[in-house]
Amino acid sequence: MKSEFLKVVDSSSSEFVDSPPAQQVESSATDMEKESIAGAHVLIVDDNAINIEVARGVLDNLPVSVKIANNGEQALDIVRECEKEGHYLHCILMDCQMPVMDGYACTSAIRDGRAGQVHQQVPIIAMTANAMLGEKEKCIAAGMSDYVTKPIVASMVEPKIINWIQSAYSPQFLGKSVMDETRVVHSEMADERPSSSEGGDTPVWEKSRALMRLANNQVLFDKICEMFIESVPRKCDEMKAAVNDKDASKVKLVSHTIKGMAGDIGALRVQSRFSDIERLAKHEQLLEIDNVLPEAINEIAVFLNELKPA
Numbered sequence: 001m002k003s004e005f006l007k008v009v010d011s012s013s014s015e016f017v018d019s020p021p022a023q024q025v026e027s028s029a030t031d032m033e034k035e036s037i038a039g040a041h042v043l044i045v046d047d048n049a050i051n052i053e054v055a056r057g058v059l060d061n062l063p064v065s066v067k068i069a070n071n072g073e074q075a076l077d078i079v080r081e082c083e084k085e086g087h088y089l090h091c092i093l094m095d096c097q098m099p100v101m102d103g104y105a106c107t108s109a110i111r112d113g114r115a116g117q118v119h120q121q122v123p124i125i126a127m128t129a130n131a132m133l134g135e136k137e138k139c140i141a142a143g144m145s146d147y148v149t150k151p152i153v154a155s156m157v158e159p160k161i162i163n164w165i166q167s168a169y170s171p172q173f174l175g176k177s178v179m180d181e182t183r184v185v186h187s188e189m190a191d192e193r194p195s196s197s198e199g200g201d202t203p204v205w206e207k208s209r210a211l212m213r214l215a216n217n218q219v220l221f222d223k224i225c226e227m228f229i230e231s232v233p234r235k236c237d238e239m240k241a242a243v244n245d246k247d248a249s250k251v252k253l254v255s256h257t258i259k260g261m262a263g264d265i266g267a268l269r270v271q272s273r274f275s276d277i278e279r280l281a282k283h284e285q286l287l288e289i290d291n292v293l294p295e296a297i298n299e300i301a302v303f304l305n306e307l308k309p310a
Helices: 031-036 049-057 074-085 103-111 135-142 154-168 179-192 209-211 218-244 249-266 268-282 286-307
Strands: 040-045 064-069 091-095 125-129 144-150
Touching: 031 144, 040 049, 040 074, 040 154, 049 064, 049 144, 049 154, 049 249, 091 154, 091 179, 103 125, 103 135, 125 135, 125 154, 135 144, 135 218, 144 154, 154 179, 209 218, 218 249, 218 286, 249 268, 249 286, 268 286
Parallel strands: 040 064, 040 091, 091 125, 125 144
Antiparallel strands: none
Protein backbone atom coordinates (compact mmCIF):
# COMPACT_ATOMS: atom_id res chain seq x y z
CA MET A 1 0.00 0.00 0.00
CA LYS A 2 1.38 3.37 -0.99
CA SER A 3 2.29 5.86 1.72
CA GLU A 4 -0.34 8.54 2.34
CA PHE A 5 1.93 11.40 1.41
CA LEU A 6 2.66 10.07 -2.08
CA LYS A 7 -0.18 12.31 -3.22
CA VAL A 8 2.13 15.23 -2.48
CA VAL A 9 4.98 14.10 -4.73
CA ASP A 10 5.40 11.90 -7.77
CA SER A 11 6.31 8.46 -6.44
CA SER A 12 7.71 7.41 -9.81
CA SER A 13 10.79 9.66 -9.43
CA SER A 14 14.02 7.82 -10.15
CA GLU A 15 16.84 7.39 -7.64
CA PHE A 16 19.92 9.56 -7.69
CA VAL A 17 22.38 7.23 -9.33
CA ASP A 18 24.66 9.42 -11.44
CA SER A 19 24.32 12.76 -9.69
CA PRO A 20 26.27 15.76 -10.99
CA PRO A 21 29.15 17.13 -8.92
CA ALA A 22 28.20 18.80 -5.63
CA GLN A 23 27.77 22.57 -5.62
CA GLN A 24 30.60 24.39 -3.90
CA VAL A 25 30.13 25.65 -0.37
CA GLU A 26 31.84 28.98 0.27
CA SER A 27 35.25 28.22 1.75
CA SER A 28 36.94 30.06 4.60
CA ALA A 29 40.27 28.33 3.96
CA THR A 30 43.27 30.52 3.17
CA ASP A 31 45.32 30.09 0.01
CA MET A 32 48.18 28.79 2.16
CA GLU A 33 45.93 26.16 3.75
CA LYS A 34 44.64 25.05 0.38
CA GLU A 35 48.16 24.83 -0.98
CA SER A 36 49.22 22.69 1.99
CA ILE A 37 46.64 20.00 1.19
CA ALA A 38 46.70 20.18 -2.61
CA GLY A 39 46.47 16.72 -4.15
CA ALA A 40 45.29 14.97 -0.98
CA HIS A 41 42.80 12.11 -1.17
CA VAL A 42 39.66 11.96 0.98
CA LEU A 43 37.23 9.07 1.37
CA ILE A 44 33.59 9.72 2.34
CA VAL A 45 31.84 6.70 3.85
CA ASP A 46 28.06 7.08 4.23
CA ASP A 47 24.95 5.22 3.11
CA ASN A 48 22.85 8.39 2.89
CA ALA A 49 23.00 10.15 -0.51
CA ILE A 50 22.04 13.50 1.03
CA ASN A 51 24.83 13.29 3.62
CA ILE A 52 27.29 12.45 0.85
CA GLU A 53 26.13 15.41 -1.22
CA VAL A 54 26.58 17.79 1.73
CA ALA A 55 30.05 16.42 2.52
CA ARG A 56 31.07 16.67 -1.14
CA GLY A 57 29.81 20.24 -1.16
CA VAL A 58 32.24 21.08 1.64
CA LEU A 59 35.13 19.27 -0.03
CA ASP A 60 34.50 20.56 -3.54
CA ASN A 61 36.11 23.92 -2.78
CA LEU A 62 39.32 22.27 -1.56
CA PRO A 63 42.08 20.98 -3.87
CA VAL A 64 41.48 17.34 -2.96
CA SER A 65 40.19 14.27 -4.77
CA VAL A 66 37.21 12.41 -3.31
CA LYS A 67 36.20 8.76 -3.24
CA ILE A 68 32.81 7.48 -2.04
CA ALA A 69 31.83 4.31 -0.18
CA ASN A 70 28.30 3.43 0.93
CA ASN A 71 29.20 1.17 3.85
CA GLY A 72 32.14 -0.07 5.87
CA GLU A 73 32.87 -3.09 3.69
CA GLN A 74 33.08 -0.93 0.57
CA ALA A 75 35.38 1.44 2.47
CA LEU A 76 37.73 -1.40 3.43
CA ASP A 77 37.84 -2.54 -0.20
CA ILE A 78 38.74 0.99 -1.33
CA VAL A 79 41.45 1.34 1.32
CA ARG A 80 42.92 -2.04 0.32
CA GLU A 81 42.83 -1.08 -3.36
CA CYS A 82 44.54 2.26 -2.66
CA GLU A 83 47.26 0.46 -0.72
CA LYS A 84 47.69 -2.11 -3.47
CA GLU A 85 48.07 0.62 -6.11
CA GLY A 86 50.43 2.68 -3.98
CA HIS A 87 47.96 5.50 -3.35
CA TYR A 88 47.49 7.06 0.07
CA LEU A 89 44.28 8.30 1.64
CA HIS A 90 44.91 11.36 3.81
CA CYS A 91 41.54 11.57 5.57
CA ILE A 92 38.34 9.53 5.92
CA LEU A 93 34.93 10.97 6.79
CA MET A 94 33.16 8.03 8.41
CA ASP A 95 29.46 7.75 9.13
CA CYS A 96 28.87 5.78 12.30
CA GLN A 97 25.62 3.92 11.57
CA MET A 98 25.44 2.11 8.23
CA PRO A 99 24.15 -1.24 6.96
CA VAL A 100 26.46 -4.17 6.15
CA MET A 101 29.30 -2.75 8.30
CA ASP A 102 29.02 0.34 10.48
CA GLY A 103 31.63 3.02 10.99
CA TYR A 104 32.85 1.74 14.34
CA ALA A 105 33.56 -1.75 12.98
CA CYS A 106 35.17 -0.34 9.84
CA THR A 107 37.44 1.96 11.84
CA SER A 108 38.46 -0.89 14.15
CA ALA A 109 39.29 -3.03 11.11
CA ILE A 110 41.47 -0.26 9.64
CA ARG A 111 43.27 0.26 12.95
CA ASP A 112 43.85 -3.50 13.25
CA GLY A 113 45.54 -3.51 9.85
CA ARG A 114 42.84 -5.52 8.10
CA ALA A 115 42.89 -2.98 5.25
CA GLY A 116 46.68 -2.92 5.10
CA GLN A 117 49.47 -1.52 7.26
CA VAL A 118 49.97 1.74 5.38
CA HIS A 119 46.56 3.12 6.38
CA GLN A 120 46.44 1.92 9.98
CA GLN A 121 46.85 5.47 11.30
CA VAL A 122 44.97 7.39 8.59
CA PRO A 123 42.94 10.22 10.17
CA ILE A 124 39.28 9.18 10.51
CA ILE A 125 36.66 11.79 11.32
CA ALA A 126 33.44 10.28 12.61
CA MET A 127 30.14 11.74 11.41
CA THR A 128 27.55 11.01 14.07
CA ALA A 129 23.95 12.03 14.61
CA ASN A 130 24.06 10.90 18.23
CA ALA A 131 24.37 13.85 20.60
CA MET A 132 24.54 11.61 23.65
CA LEU A 133 26.88 11.34 26.61
CA GLY A 134 29.44 8.68 25.89
CA GLU A 135 29.48 9.10 22.11
CA LYS A 136 32.92 10.72 22.21
CA GLU A 137 34.27 7.79 24.22
CA LYS A 138 32.67 5.33 21.78
CA CYS A 139 34.40 7.06 18.86
CA ILE A 140 37.76 6.99 20.68
CA ALA A 141 37.34 3.32 21.58
CA ALA A 142 36.75 2.48 17.91
CA GLY A 143 39.97 4.30 17.00
CA MET A 144 38.51 7.42 15.39
CA SER A 145 40.67 10.55 15.38
CA ASP A 146 37.93 13.17 15.69
CA TYR A 147 34.23 13.60 15.16
CA VAL A 148 31.58 16.01 13.89
CA THR A 149 27.90 15.94 14.61
CA LYS A 150 25.19 15.89 11.97
CA PRO A 151 23.59 17.84 10.41
CA ILE A 152 26.97 18.89 9.04
CA VAL A 153 27.97 22.54 9.48
CA ALA A 154 30.35 23.52 6.67
CA SER A 155 32.22 26.16 8.68
CA MET A 156 33.02 23.59 11.39
CA VAL A 157 33.84 20.59 9.21
CA GLU A 158 36.20 22.28 6.74
CA PRO A 159 38.84 23.31 9.34
CA LYS A 160 38.86 19.79 10.79
CA ILE A 161 39.39 18.24 7.37
CA ILE A 162 42.23 20.65 6.61
CA ASN A 163 43.92 20.09 10.00
CA TRP A 164 43.77 16.31 9.75
CA ILE A 165 44.96 16.21 6.14
CA GLN A 166 47.89 18.41 7.15
CA SER A 167 48.64 16.06 10.03
CA ALA A 168 48.74 13.10 7.67
CA TYR A 169 51.71 14.63 5.88
CA SER A 170 53.70 14.60 9.12
CA PRO A 171 54.84 11.63 11.23
CA GLN A 172 53.70 13.58 14.29
CA PHE A 173 50.07 12.77 13.41
CA LEU A 174 50.38 9.29 14.95
CA GLY A 175 48.17 9.12 18.03
CA LYS A 176 47.16 12.77 17.77
CA SER A 177 43.61 13.58 18.84
CA VAL A 178 41.62 16.78 19.05
CA MET A 179 38.57 15.14 20.57
CA ASP A 180 38.61 17.48 23.57
CA GLU A 181 38.59 20.49 21.27
CA THR A 182 35.31 19.34 19.73
CA ARG A 183 33.41 18.93 22.99
CA VAL A 184 31.94 22.46 22.96
CA VAL A 185 30.98 22.21 19.30
CA HIS A 186 29.39 18.83 20.01
CA SER A 187 27.27 20.32 22.78
CA GLU A 188 26.23 23.29 20.68
CA MET A 189 25.11 21.02 17.87
CA ALA A 190 23.19 18.86 20.32
CA ASP A 191 21.16 21.88 21.34
CA GLU A 192 19.94 22.30 17.77
CA ARG A 193 18.24 18.93 17.68
CA PRO A 194 14.70 18.40 18.85
CA SER A 195 14.83 15.76 21.57
CA SER A 196 11.22 14.62 21.36
CA SER A 197 8.17 14.78 19.15
CA GLU A 198 6.41 16.49 22.02
CA GLY A 199 6.32 20.26 22.16
CA GLY A 200 4.16 22.15 19.74
CA ASP A 201 6.63 25.01 19.41
CA THR A 202 8.95 23.00 17.16
CA PRO A 203 8.76 24.53 13.66
CA VAL A 204 7.88 22.35 10.69
CA TRP A 205 10.83 23.70 8.70
CA GLU A 206 13.83 25.59 10.02
CA LYS A 207 14.96 26.54 6.53
CA SER A 208 17.19 29.52 7.36
CA ARG A 209 19.30 27.60 9.86
CA ALA A 210 19.66 24.60 7.56
CA LEU A 211 20.74 26.91 4.74
CA MET A 212 23.23 28.63 7.02
CA ARG A 213 24.88 25.29 7.79
CA LEU A 214 25.66 25.06 4.07
CA ALA A 215 27.22 28.54 4.05
CA ASN A 216 24.02 29.85 2.38
CA ASN A 217 24.62 27.79 -0.75
CA GLN A 218 21.07 27.91 -2.16
CA VAL A 219 21.85 25.68 -5.14
CA LEU A 220 23.19 22.87 -2.95
CA PHE A 221 20.33 23.31 -0.49
CA ASP A 222 17.73 23.07 -3.26
CA LYS A 223 19.40 19.94 -4.55
CA ILE A 224 19.32 18.09 -1.22
CA CYS A 225 15.68 19.14 -0.76
CA GLU A 226 14.90 17.55 -4.14
CA MET A 227 16.78 14.43 -3.07
CA PHE A 228 14.68 14.28 0.08
CA ILE A 229 11.45 14.55 -1.94
CA GLU A 230 12.54 11.74 -4.24
CA SER A 231 13.88 9.34 -1.62
CA VAL A 232 11.63 9.70 1.42
CA PRO A 233 8.57 7.92 -0.05
CA ARG A 234 10.67 4.82 -0.68
CA LYS A 235 12.18 4.99 2.78
CA CYS A 236 8.77 5.20 4.41
CA ASP A 237 7.57 2.19 2.44
CA GLU A 238 10.68 0.36 3.70
CA MET A 239 9.75 1.43 7.22
CA LYS A 240 6.19 0.09 6.88
CA ALA A 241 7.47 -3.22 5.54
CA ALA A 242 9.98 -3.53 8.40
CA VAL A 243 7.27 -2.86 10.98
CA ASN A 244 4.99 -5.43 9.34
CA ASP A 245 7.86 -7.94 9.38
CA LYS A 246 8.59 -7.10 13.04
CA ASP A 247 12.20 -6.38 12.06
CA ALA A 248 13.36 -3.98 14.79
CA SER A 249 16.90 -3.80 13.40
CA LYS A 250 15.62 -2.66 9.99
CA VAL A 251 13.23 -0.17 11.61
CA LYS A 252 16.13 1.29 13.58
CA LEU A 253 18.29 1.64 10.46
CA VAL A 254 15.60 3.22 8.26
CA SER A 255 14.39 5.60 10.98
CA HIS A 256 18.01 6.67 11.53
CA THR A 257 18.33 7.41 7.81
CA ILE A 258 15.09 9.43 7.66
CA LYS A 259 16.08 11.31 10.81
CA GLY A 260 19.41 12.25 9.24
CA MET A 261 17.87 13.30 5.92
CA ALA A 262 15.35 15.48 7.75
CA GLY A 263 18.05 17.05 9.89
CA ASP A 264 20.10 18.04 6.85
CA ILE A 265 17.24 20.12 5.41
CA GLY A 266 15.85 21.45 8.69
CA ALA A 267 12.65 19.38 8.86
CA LEU A 268 12.68 19.46 12.64
CA ARG A 269 9.36 17.76 13.38
CA VAL A 270 10.11 14.91 11.00
CA GLN A 271 13.57 14.60 12.53
CA SER A 272 12.06 14.47 16.01
CA ARG A 273 9.40 11.88 15.12
CA PHE A 274 11.87 9.46 13.58
CA SER A 275 14.38 10.04 16.38
CA ASP A 276 11.67 8.78 18.73
CA ILE A 277 11.01 5.77 16.48
CA GLU A 278 14.73 4.97 16.33
CA ARG A 279 14.86 5.02 20.12
CA LEU A 280 11.83 2.71 20.36
CA ALA A 281 13.40 0.34 17.83
CA LYS A 282 16.55 0.06 19.95
CA HIS A 283 14.34 -1.40 22.67
CA GLU A 284 12.31 -3.48 20.16
CA GLN A 285 9.06 -1.73 21.13
CA LEU A 286 7.39 -2.64 17.85
CA LEU A 287 3.82 -2.27 19.09
CA GLU A 288 4.49 1.30 20.15
CA ILE A 289 6.19 1.99 16.82
CA ASP A 290 3.13 0.68 15.00
CA ASN A 291 1.05 3.18 16.97
CA VAL A 292 3.20 6.24 16.30
CA LEU A 293 4.29 5.54 12.72
CA PRO A 294 1.11 6.99 11.10
CA GLU A 295 1.71 10.29 12.92
CA ALA A 296 5.34 10.31 11.84
CA ILE A 297 4.40 9.71 8.19
CA ASN A 298 1.76 12.40 8.42
CA GLU A 299 4.45 14.78 9.69
CA ILE A 300 6.34 14.12 6.46
CA ALA A 301 3.21 14.99 4.48
CA VAL A 302 2.91 18.25 6.41
CA PHE A 303 6.53 19.08 5.69
CA LEU A 304 6.29 18.23 1.99
CA ASN A 305 3.28 20.50 1.65
CA GLU A 306 5.35 23.32 3.10
CA LEU A 307 8.42 22.42 1.05
CA LYS A 308 6.66 22.13 -2.32
CA PRO A 309 5.98 25.86 -2.95
CA ALA A 310 9.60 26.65 -2.13
